[in-house]
Amino acid sequence: MKASQFFISTLKEAPADAEVVSHKLMMRAGMIKRLGAGIYNYMPMGLRVIRKVEAIIREEMNRAGAVELLMPVIQPAELWQETGRFEGMGPELMRVKDRHGRDFIVQPTSEEVTTDIARQELRSYKQLPKNFYHIQTKFRDxxxxxxxxxxxxxxxxxxxxxxxxxxxxxxxxxxxxxxxxKRIFDRFGLQYRAVAADTGAIGGDRSHEFQVIADTGEDAIVYCPTSDYAANIELAEALPLLAQRAAPTQPLVKAPTPGKATCADVAALLGLPLAQTVKSLVLATDEKNEHGEVVKSQVWLLLVRGDHELNEVKAGKVPGLGGGFRFATLAEIDAHFGCKPGYLGPVGLRQPLKVVADRTVAHMADFVCGANEVDAHYTGVNWGRDLPEPDLVVDIRNVVAGDPSPDGQGVLAIQRGIEVGHVFYLGTKYSAAMNATFLDETGKPKHFEMGCYGIGVTRILGAAIEQGHDERGIIWPAAIAPFEVVICPIGMDRSEAVKDAAEQLYAQLKELGVDVLLDDRGERPGAMFADWELIGVPERVVLSDRGLKEGQVEWQGRREAQATKLALSELLPQLKARLGR
Amino acid sequence: MKASQFFISTLKEAPADAEVVSHKLMMRAGMIKRLGAGIYNYMPMGLRVIRKVEAIIREEMNRAGAVELLMPVIQPAELWQETGRFEGMGPELMRVKDRHGRDFIVQPTSEEVTTDIARQELRSYKQLPKNFYHIQTKFRDxxxxxxxxxxxxxxxxxxxxxxxxxxxxxxxxxxxxxxxxKRIFDRFGLQYRAVAADTGAIGGDRSHEFQVIADTGEDAIVYCPTSDYAANIELAEALPLLAQRAAPTQPLVKAPTPGKATCADVAALLGLPLAQTVKSLVLATDEKNEHGEVVKSQVWLLLVRGDHELNEVKAGKVPGLGGGFRFATLAEIDAHFGCKPGYLGPVGLRQPLKVVADRTVAHMADFVCGANEVDAHYTGVNWGRDLPEPDLVVDIRNVVAGDPSPDGQGVLAIQRGIEVGHVFYLGTKYSAAMNATFLDETGKPKHFEMGCYGIGVTRILGAAIEQGHDERGIIWPAAIAPFEVVICPIGMDRSEAVKDAAEQLYAQLKELGVDVLLDDRGERPGAMFADWELIGVPERVVLSDRGLKEGQVEWQGRREAQATKLALSELLPQLKARLGR
Structure with a gap:
């Protein structure tokens, strides 16, 4: 590709609404252009990356025996009603009516449509297993x-x-x-982890997220550096402690803690470690009648250590909380504790409620918690002596670095990641809802066992940039860079020697199958270099009249601090080696 | 590709709702699967054809200097309001609201979005010309x-x-x-014509449709076999007649024509040629006030020869009719003619109206038309003598085969076509509406001159099949066939010799870059052959134990009536020659 036949549009400044580095750099490098909130044009430079990502995915999906088809963006509501998702999904499912008033949706995924294809096309066990995939536009509002x-x-x-x-x-x-x-993400050239993830209502242990490692990632990834263990923080188990609970050594004392409504403030005031405090979280569950009216509510007190965080996914698995919970109202809190939040605790409750202690909390002795009295906390609290043992002892907290690994092979570390892929065992959730069956060997209809497997194609671009960038711009892995090599001729319009050398190198690299761009725009060297560092092309070759007279070119890898002078004869072998040609 | 790793699903019968042959064959060959009215899954076999069509388009668009990007399916209404199309387009424009109640559309085309990109990105005449394209999902309700x-x-x-x-x-x-x-359609291997088409309100002569020739086509294509002339029938001009109008030879006579309300019936009754009769079509135009209320209506009488058809596009260009017309109401007809339709004519009108005669009609003498009296027609009608000369004489009919070619190089012929491509000069229609400007050499803002260029990718499949099929199934041109060659081994599971030969041939063809499918499903020969004739793969090679013992294979081109026995050594050169490798 020559720059003159392409479209390059870079910006010095990112627009004000771009919050994260990948968004800023994609806008500045002219990869995307905003059309509306969350809706972008993929400009020519960005589309090249998308096509490379798609090609790698397609090759590896085909190699794995999956078959590509193309399912529609606009899908009839009927199928989504069969699974209950038309009514059940929130407003992120975009609904639309056609000219006759019939309901449709703009697809966020295609479980229903694929299951519909399967129930029509896959009639016998002999046709199984089968894996259908498509690469298609999706919408989530x-x-x-x-x-x-x-x-x-x-x-x-x-x-x-x-x-x-x-x-x-x-x-x-x-x-x-x-x-x-794993092959796909290896080929992308990105650092990633496949982490075990929660399977929600479906259960089982077959769900893995593919997380691109980046400090700016939204997800916390838990892993064990000395073993294979890796999980999403939602799933990673905090093991029961092995040692016995320590015996009480302190009396129960009510300490004045005026205005100290957080564990951190209380610990600081009392000069105690935060790990000595206990946080009280008050939840409620509602029992409803057939009209959806609440007929009875139950209040729950969840206790986690002051330096720990409640894990809502784990809380959702506590017996009795699985049907959905909410935070309690101030009225409910007052009725049970006679106190406002900030000073709540499990000692001396007004009305009975369900006390759920995290495993760590159940193991504590001489701990600190709210005294159910404004501006006061208890110290020296001990289970069994000052209050009854908790109703339930379960794992309801996020693990922290240093916790023992659930596989018993070391201690856990935590890093940040961006979820870009997900493999998920669905069981018969969709096939049962849509009565999608095949005939087994005995001629009996049986529901398909299903799995679904997603990769966010456009999201890969953002994740790759969050992982690979510096103050000058994007650093793409070669496999998904918009171009592998850029040739920057200086003074191409003035020097025949530069022009000839540039055209010849361009032809040679193309001949080798290298995705090369010749920058024939005639920009000043500084502006030209800044553009390509911003865009993040992995290999840059600079040709100048002076260099060519000495038989030399300048080569610089995007991660290198300095350009290196090379004899023209050394350049091709060097590039071939670096690009694996 | 091996059949066992692919998905093949053929049907003996087409579903009842499939009306045309391409629809039937695509359903039977397992290329598409209906999801809803006008909404299809593209099954693996169909998707292969789409990808080949897209690849040819992409290569030639890039070769022509166009730059690919990707614009969204869901587009904000604001841009469509700028051009008036959000309100102006009919219900075929699918409108949708997001969760915040903001208006969006599901794109039928992308003039607005591209123009928006241009007005932001193309600031100087130095950046022009520029051509952006995308290949994307569209929706028209x-x-x-x-x-x-x-x-x-x-x-x-x-x-x-x-x-x-x-x-x-x-x-x-x-x-x-x-x-x-032209390069794209040549490469598709389809018979087509590029025909001049109407430019509607934009005017000018720069609009061409690319029509795939097929007897079942919806469009009539007019062309001159002895010259380059080709046009859509909407546009093709019926030239003025060169000879003088003949002098009257008959008296005006009112003939009883009881129950004969069509020109054909009247001509038959009177024993006259249909070309002697004149058809009366009564239209009306409305003048509206600022509230959209009709304040005044004008009735028009359009006259075409009995064997000719009114061309509504041409009628829309008659001065006074361009703002939109409708057929007149019965009340309006009665007020002007004192008679019901079927017996109307331009002689003896009750109230004055605008009489527009087709050029051919204005040239007629001694013609037949309605007498404005039920069950009666006039014969021997002559302009000037029996009624005033028409207010306007214009071309308002469709041309017919045998009419002189507008380029003066012969006479016209007509064939049927399917429109699959359109190139259109837009002028400043969109750039003016959206105030999309660049700075010219003098630093002054100027509206872009635009063109738009569409190809219906998925429609190509239907058009190719309408053009290429027989009683056994589809006949694809090799360039867009799902596979170029299919290898059908007979008894592959029983014979090692067949299996080895099949695998070897498969490997050889793949090595040559041929898109080959090895049918390893183990189907009976009859079913296997029927499948591939239905699917329409251009070249078939059959391997059998008996043939191989004689060193022979059977080859059959999809258009051949019979298979030919070939020595294995002759097969590859033959296939290479046929596929141009």
């Missing part, structure tokens, strides 16, 4: 679209759906996709 | 979707938009696209 392509509304996703005869075979399909995803 | 992909609601289109500094340069962009389209 995010409440607050932001971060550019990271949380946009319209985006491109690869979604695949596997159909198997039984759970065992579905497990093999799952493993096959897991392996394909 | 057709009132009556039908004919499969030929008139679907969701479809894939390539749409390109050029931006130029002046009309002359825009003309070059137009010619460049016209040439690129």
């Amino acid at each position: 995010e409440r607050r679209p932001r971060f550019g392509v990271m949380r946009g509304r319209e985006f491109t996703m690869k979604d695949a759906y596997s159909f198997d005869r039984d759970a065992e075979s579905a497990g093999r399909s799952y493993e096959g996709m897991y392996a394909a995803y | 057709e009132r009556r979707p039908r004919f499969g992909v030929m008139r679907g609601r969701e479809f894939t289109m390539k749409d390109a938009y050029s931006f130029d500094r002046d009309a002359e340069s825009a003309g070059r962009s137009y010619e460049g696209m016209y040439a690129a389209y």
Whole structure:
């Protein structure tokens, strides 16, 4: 490609609404252009990256035996009513009526449509397993679209759906996709982790997120540096403590803590470690009648250590809380504690409620908690002596770095990640809802065992940039860079020697199958270099009249601080080696 | 590709709702699967064709200097309000609200978005000309979707938009696209014509449709076999007659024509040629006030020869009718003619109205028309003698085969076509509406001169099949066939020799870059052959134990009636020659 036949549009400054570095750099490098909230034009430079990402995904999906098709963006509501998602999904599902008033949706995923295809096309166990995928435009009407392509509304996703005869075979399909995803992410050239993730209502242990590592990532990834263990923080278990609970050593004392409504403030005031305090979180669950009216509510007190965080996914699995919970109202809190939040605790409750202690809290002795009295906390609180043992002792907190690894092979570390892929075992959730069956060996209809496998194609761009950038701009891995090599001739319009050398090098690199751009715009060297550092092309070659007279060119890798002078004869072998040609 | 890793699903019978042959064959060959009215899944077999069509388009668009980007499917209404299309377009424009109640549309085309990009990105004449294109999902909410992909609601289109500094340069962009389209359609291997088309309100002569020739086509294409002339029937001009109008030879006579309300019936009754009769069509135009209320109506009488058809596009260009016309009401007809339709004519009108005669009619003598009296017609009618000369004499009819060619190079012929591409000079219609300007050499802002260029990607599939099929199924041109060659081994599971030969041939063809499918499904020969004839793969090779013992294979081109026995050594050169490798 020559720059004169392409479209390059860089900006010195990012627009004010760009909050994260990937959004800023994509806007500045002319990869995307905002059309509306969370809706972007993919400009020529950005589209090149998308196409490379898609090509890698397509090759590896095909290699893994998946079959590509194309399902529509606008889908009839009927199928989504069969699974209950038309009514059940929130406003992120964009609904639309056609000219006859019939309901449709703009697809956020395609479970329903693929299952509909399967129930019509896959009639016998002999046709299984089968894995259908497509790479298609999706829409999710995010409440607050932001971060550019990271949380946009319209985006491109690869979604695949596997159909198997039984759970065992579905497990093999799952493993096959897991392996394909590893190949895909390896080929992208990104640092990533495949982490175990929560399976929600479906249960089982077959759900993995593919997280691109980046300090700016929204997700916390838990892993064990001395073993294979890796999980989403939502899932990672905080193991029970092995040692016995210590015996009480302190009396129960009510300490004045005027205006200190947080564990941190109380600990500071009392000169105690934060790990000696206990945080009280008051939740409520509602029992409803057939009309959806609340007939009875139950208040719950959840206790986690002052330096720990409640894990809402784990809380949602506590028996009794699984049906959905809310934070308690001030009236409910007053009725049970006779006090306002900030000073609450499990000692001396007015009305009975369910006390759920995190495993760590249940193990504490001589701890500090609210005294259910404004401006006061208890110290020296001990289970059994000052209050009854908790109703339930469970894991309801996020793990922290240094916690023992659930696989017993070391201690946990935490890093940040950006979820760009997900493999998920669905079981018969959709096939049962849509009565999608095949005939097994005995001629009996059986629901398909399904899995779904997504990769956020456009999101990969944002994640790659969050991982790879510096103060000058983007640093793409070569496999998904818009171009692998850029040739920057200086004074091409004035020097025949430069022009000839540039054209010849361009032809040679093209001949080798290298994706090369010749910058024939005639920009000043400084502006030209700044553009390509911003855009993030991995390899740059500069040709100048003076250099050529000495038989030399300048080469600089995007991660190198300095350019290196090379004999023209050394350049091609060097580039070939670096690009693996 | 091996069949076992692919998805093949053929049907013996087409579904009842499939009306046209391409729809039937696409359904039977498993290329598409209906999801809703006018909404289809593109199954793996169909998607392969789409990808080949897209690749050819992409290569030639890039070769012509156009730059690919990707514009969103869901577009904010604001831009469409700037051009008036949000309110102005009918219900075929699908409108949708987001969760905040803001208006969006599902794109049918992207003039607004591209013009918005241009007005932000193209600031100087130095950046021009520029041509942006994308290949993207489109939606048109057709009132009556039908004919499969030929008139679907969701479809894939390539749409390109050029931006130029002046009309002359825009003309070059137009010619460049016209040439690129010829290369694209040549490469598809389809018979087509580029025909001049009407430019509607924009005017000028720069609009061409690319029509795939097919007897089942909806469009009539007018062309001159002895010259380059080709036009859509909407546009093709019926030239003025050169000879003088003949002098009257008959007296005006009122003939009883009881129950004969059509020209054909009247001519038959009177024993006269249909070409002696004149058809009366009564139209009306309305003048409206600022509130949109009709304040005044004008009735028009349009006259075409009995064997001719009114051309509504031409009628819309008659001075006074351009603002929009309707057919007159019965009350209006009664007020002006004192008679009901079927017996109307221009002689002896009750109230004055505008009489518009087609050029052919104005040239007639001794003609037949309604007598404005039920069950009666006049014969021997002559202009000037029996009624005043018409107010206007214009071309308002469709040309017919045998009419002189407008280029004076012969006579016209007519064939049927399917419109799959359109190049159109837009002028400043969109750039003026959206105030999209660049700075010219003198630093003054100027509106872009634009062109738009569409190709219906998915429609190509239907058009190719309408053109290429027989009683056994589809006949694809090799360039866009789902596979170029299919290898059908007979008894592959029983014979090692067949299996080895099949695998070896498969590897050899792949090595040559041939898109080959090895049918390893183990189907019976009859079913296997029927599938591939239905699917329409251009070249078939059959391997059998008996043939191989004699060193022979069977080859059959899809258009051949019989298979030919070839030595294995002759096969590859033969296939290479046929596929141009």
